[in-house]
Amino acid sequence: MSHSRNQKWREIGVLISLIGLGLIMVSPLIWTVMLSLKSNGELLRSTTNAFHPPYTGENYAAIMANSGVFRWLLNSALVSSLQTVGVLILSSLAGYGFARLEFPYRNQLFLIVLFGLAIPEQAVIITRHQMFADLHLHNTYPGLILPGLAAPFGVFLMTQYFRAIPKELDEAAMLDNASRFKIFWKVLLPLTLPAQATLGIFTFLASWNDYWWPLISATRADMFTLTVGIASSQINFAQTSGLGYLMTQAVFASLPILIVYIIFQKYIVRAVAGAAVR
Amino acid sequence: MSALDIRNVTKAYGPTTVLDDISLTAESNEFIAFLGPSGCGKTTLLRMIAGLETVDSGQIHIGGQRIDELAPGERGVAIVFQHYALYPHMTIRENMAFGLKNIKTSKTEIDARIGEAARILEIEAFLDKKPGQLSGGQKQRVAIGRAIVKKPDIFLFDEPLSNLDAALRMRTRLELAQLRRRLKATMILVTHDQVEAMTLADRIVVIHGRKIQQVGTPMEIYGRPANRFVASFVGSPPMNFLPVTISGAKAVATLSDGTALTTDIANLPESASWELGLRPEHVRVSDTGVSAKVEFVERLGERTLIYARLSDGTAITAEDVGLSRLTMGDEVHLSIDAQAAHLFDADGRGYHAETA
Ligand SMILES: Nc1ncnc2c1ncn2[C@@H]1O[C@H](COP(=O)(O)OP(=O)(O)OP(=O)(O)O)[C@@H](O)[C@H]1O
Numbered sequence: 001m002s003h004s005r006n007q008k009w010r011e012i013g014v015l016i017s018l019i020g021l022g023l024i025m026v027s028p029l030i031w032t033v034m035l036s037l038k039s040n041g042e043l044l045r046s047t048t049n050a051f052h053p054p055y056t057g058e059n060y061a062a063i064m065a066n067s068g069v070f071r072w073l074l075n076s077a078l079v080s081s082l083q084t085v086g087v088l089i090l091s092s093l094a095g096y097g098f099a100r101l102e103f104p105y106r107n108q109l110f111l112i113v114l115f116g117l118a119i120p121e122q123a124v125i126i127t128r129h130q131m132f133a134d135l136h137l138h139n140t141y142p143g144l145i146l147p148g149l150a151a152p153f154g155v156f157l158m159t160q161y162f163r164a165i166p167k168e169l170d171e172a173a174m175l176d177n178a179s180r181f182k183i184f185w186k187v188l189l190p191l192t193l194p195a196q197a198t199l200g201i202f203t204f205l206a207s208w209n210d211y212w213w214p215l216i217s218a219t220r221a222d223m224f225t226l227t228v229g230i231a232s233s234q235i236n237f238a239q240t241s242g243l244g245y246l247m248t249q250a251v252f253a254s255l256p257i258l259i260v261y262i263i264f265q266k267y268i269v270r271a272v273a274g275a276a277v278r
Numbered sequence: 279m280s281a282l283d284i285r286n287v288t289k290a291y292g293p294t295t296v297l298d299d300i301s302l303t304a305e306s307n308e309f310i311a312f313l314g315p316s317g318c319g320k321t322t323l324l325r326m327i328a329g330l331e332t333v334d335s336g337q338i339h340i341g342g343q344r345i346d347e348l349a350p351g352e353r354g355v356a357i358v359f360q361h362y363a364l365y366p367h368m369t370i371r372e373n374m375a376f377g378l379k380n381i382k383t384s385k386t387e388i389d390a391r392i393g394e395a396a397r398i399l400e401i402e403a404f405l406d407k408k409p410g411q412l413s414g415g416q417k418q419r420v421a422i423g424r425a426i427v428k429k430p431d432i433f434l435f436d437e438p439l440s441n442l443d444a445a446l447r448m449r450t451r452l453e454l455a456q457l458r459r460r461l462k463a464t465m466i467l468v469t470h471d472q473v474e475a476m477t478l479a480d481r482i483v484v485i486h487g488r489k490i491q492q493v494g495t496p497m498e499i500y501g502r503p504a505n506r507f508v509a510s511f512v513g514s515p516p517m518n519f520l521p522v523t524i525s526g527a528k529a530v531a532t533l534s535d536g537t538a539l540t541t542d543i544a545n546l547p548e549s550a551s552w553e554l555g556l557r558p559e560h561v562r563v564s565d566t567g568v569s570a571k572v573e574f575v576e577r578l579g580e581r582t583l584i585y586a587r588l589s590d591g592t593a594i595t596a597e598d599v600g601l602s603r604l605t606m607g608d609e610v611h612l613s614i615d616a617q618a619a620h621l622f623d624a625d626g627r628g629y630h631a632e633t634a
């Protein structure tokens with residue numbers, strides 16, 4: 001009896017602390033949304049009046065009126081989704097290769113992939129910039145997308161995942177007259193879906209939020225991604241007259257990510273908990 | 279023309295030879311068991327037949343056609359893997375259909391074959407479930423079903439029962455025997471369980487130490503083991519081996535304590551030493567006979583196993599009735615049925631009575 005009552009109290013305690021923590025986490029976001037709904041003039045006097053009406057949609061209207069924003073949104077969507085698709089395809093193929101094929105210097109190559117995990121972007125960015133300049137790839141979509149396709153983590157993850165699938169499945173499929181491609185496509189790949197989801201979500205989020213490389217590579221406003229574009233427009237409005245506008249931009253930029261989170265919530269939780277890798 | 283013909287096949291992994299110059303034929307509709315201790319190469323031999331392992335030298339023929347260089351799918355064999363290897367993301371129906379679709383079997387034919395296999399194996403109820411929703415025994419049936427629908431010339435089973443619990447194993451064994459009668463196909467079963475091999479197989483191939491030790495019917499393997507290894511490996515509890523000296527034409531074997539036993543074995547060659555092989559059921563506790571001291575008693579219900587030592591210290595296993603009153607330390611007499619004895623020469627080769 002007392003045992004189960006104890007447990008109940010413990011559960012209630014856990015619940016209360018979780019709610020508390022959750023509130024702390026979302027409060028800046030709620031604050032942001034509220035500020036975005038106030039007129040800039042009002043906020044200039046005081047930010048505390050964000051707690052009561054009148055609210056206005058004028059900042060949102062202003063963003064819509066800025067012709068650049070939709071172009072940047074499109075650029076971000078294009079870069080992020082192509083990068084995600086590319087990383088998934090390349091990592092799956094490479095992972096299958098490392099896990100299932102015999103070829104010379106396989107282990108050495110895999111070691112190089114592992115080294116790739118340890119090398120920070122900062123270490124290569126100057127040479128990469130130089131290389132892309134020489135290839136005249138700056139201010140192009142390939143310029144924005146290509147660097148993200150080198151995904152050592154993806155290759156590593158998929159290799160481990162393919163390795164964990166019993167070889168007997170390949171063998172059963174071989175006896176079932178399946179070609180090598182069919183075994184990859186119909187038997188093994190479907191089994192890696194949890195890993196694909198994890199990798200896809202992380203890649204998409206990282207790509208969407210990336211600021212540094214697009215900032216370096218895209219110097220023309222029409223090639224900005226959303227992060228770079230918004231940052232660039234802040235120079236004109238921020239702090240002085242446009243706190244509400246600034247907050248509206250932040251909301252606008254996070255909406256797509258929020259949608260991704262809501263759709264893939266289950267997978268994200270699993271991915272973060274590390275349960276996706278059996 | 280034999281269904282399966284293995285000719286001088288050798289297999290090595292790196293420097294270690296696993297199978298050395300193996301030759302074997304199986305007739306059509308025959309049920310063959312590969313029996314041997316763990317690591318003797320049973321699975322390797324099976325996988326070479328299936329094409330999942332290359333053959334270092336030698337040839338394998340199925341139905342008169344050389345197949346050891348064909349792709350696994352083109353050999354007319356189906357394998358039931360030890361861990362089933364069902365495709366986890368496909369339904370049971372899709373699992374069974376996969377191989378047929380790959381060779382462009384017509385939809386109606388696929389449905390008909392799956393329907394029949396499902397009926398035989400009583401798996402109709404879960405055709406639309408995924409493997410993860412089935413129990414081990416049910417998965418086992420599905421794995422067999424996936425083999426059946428392909429109508430192979432040869433079925434290959436790698437320890438199909440080893441993942442099942444004792445009761446289910448016995449039931450599945452019976453079902454395999456029935457299935458075998460119904461399918462009329464050549465079957466090869468890999469096992470290290472002698473009961474499985476004895477009860478299911480027409481012929482047993484005992485493999486050990488890179489070589490085939492003996493090929494024979496279960497009764498030949500049990501009653502006329504070719505050598506000391508086969509004699510000791512088959513039978514539970516294992517055969518007793520007693521050092522003896524030999525004299526006479528119908529060999530008289532003399533134990534170390536002087537007891538002379540007249541066997542039915544004739545025409546023995548010269549050998550530096552001899553061992554008498556006696557199965558425990560031929561050594562019975564009685565009022566007369568060799569005296570021994572009981573070391574351990576194992577009551578199995580219908581019979582009792584007595585682990586004892588002869589006066590010179592040789593260990594011997596004997597049988598007594600189920601209600602045996604013997605306990606540790608008792609002095610007993612053992613009557614030995616010398617007619618049923620085997621003799622093994624210094625090289626381990628076995629000699630048996632003509633009639634046995
Ligand atoms: N891919 C491999 N590489 C190296 N050695 C191997 C390989 N496969 C098997 N062996 C070795 O070959 C020998 C025979 O293996 P095999 O699997 O055929 O034995 P088995 O008779 O089936 O044993 P068990 O009853 O344990 O399944 C073993 O000593 C094993 O270590």
Ligand SMILES: [Mg+2]
Nearest residue numbers: 320321322468
């Ligand atoms: Mg094996």
